[in-house]
Amino acid sequence: MSDVAVLGLGMHPWGKFPDKNLNSICRVAVEAALADADVKWNEVGAVAAASSRFSGGKGWGLNGNDIVEDMGSTGLPVYNLSAGCAAGANAFNVGHMMVASGAHDVVLVVGGEKMPKGFIQTSGLDDETDPEYLRQRCVGLPGPGFWALLTRQRMEEYGTSHEDLAAVAVKAHTVGTHNENARFRQLFSLEDVLNSNMVSDPLRLYEICPVSDGAAAVVLCSAEYARKKTTKPIWAASSAVATARFDDGLPRGLGCVPSPGRTHHSEARISVGKALDAAGVGPKDLDFVELQDNTVYYELAFPEEWGMCEPGESESLLHAGETLPTGRMPINPSGGFLCFGEATTAQGLFQICEVGWQLRGEAGERQVPDARIGMAQSIGLGGNGTAAVLKR
């Protein structure tokens, strides 16, 4: 396997853009990534794109083909990857493999999505063979309810308080206010968060992420190609994908087998473990991480599940400021999903952009000092999990 460089990063800010079409949003991200990499469109050897559920792609998830038709039909191969909210990161994994294998020198990875208004229904089908449909039809538990069940169990087990949960959101916005690409840049007080509407008890409106529009793009290339363009490349040291095990205790459908010990997202634990191993680093070697904070719960639970800190330690690290960019264990210096909102299939790539900018030292007031190793992590419907470790 050859080394893979992250040469170009581009983003269209996250927000709600009713007057813009998806192509124009994606084009901003793609042109920015190409310009950042000093790569012309006709040098791109292949496209790996996140398949959208809600926008573009001719209704077939052919979002990479939309990009090619918009940017130029040069005959290049296109891979459209679907993995729920992990689709952008899944596309990154395929792009990484295409460069690492030597199949292509330059690959564009892209994800863009325009979301419908309000709370989305997780299942897109009326089909009794789909566990997600059955969960909605027979019980009625949208995404925030699933997160709320995990949160409530953590409160029972570790004594996590409502104030602890709210403090995660306060911290996210303290950082996100410095990110020009984030949608929600206002500062919140603890009282603001605690006074926001209860959505799925114990989670309040400001403790979960809403849906947004947005797009991000990344240019990956071989080491040889990177050396022609830059003296300080960022390296994609690893990229891993996994799916959930049957016995991790989290019922994605109606039932599951609880395994002994702590219950956790096995798809996240497995993909993170593979990515760390492949990069040759341990969880405590990471200078920072961009993790999927659909809700404040994950910012507390995931670092513990991956061995970045001890079980039950996250609340004290949070209150000590250790998860801020200047702390010992910086989490989501971008502001995370809480500040961006979720353009579902594009999320994995805004994370890669943030990790890359941090490693280059280009993150301004949210910069993690001397960041050398960072990780991006996402999960998606269907038990999809991804992780990638980037180094400078």
Add this chain to the structure above:
Amino acid sequence: MADATPAAANLFVETAEGPRLLGSRCATCQAPYFPSSAACHNPDCNHSDTQPVHFGPHGKLWSVTVQGYPPPPPVVAADPYRPYAVGLVDLEADGIRVIGRLLVEDPDSVTPGGPVELVLAPLGQDAEGRDVVSWQFKLG
């Protein structure tokens, strides 16, 4: 009483001993599945041999939430909407954790850890005015 229709087919049954969930269990490694599964999912099991079984009725509430807003279809709920509680329930004798709505008067009063029992009860009504019945759990 209004006509009744199941929320979905082949998931629960009323037996002489009371309501049960329709699942399956691998005869080789004993892993339980709900809904029933055609194949064993255990990567350490070397011979998939799933057989139909009944699960329930006694369990312990592992976690709980209250659904504060009306979810979009295909969710069925009371009209006008009233927030309902949803639990994750460990059917400990069966070795399986299942999800289900809780049949309680005051959803906000429920705390994890207590015993629950399987019941069949309406979630709400469909467009034709029929009760849509699903498995739920009552406290105790």
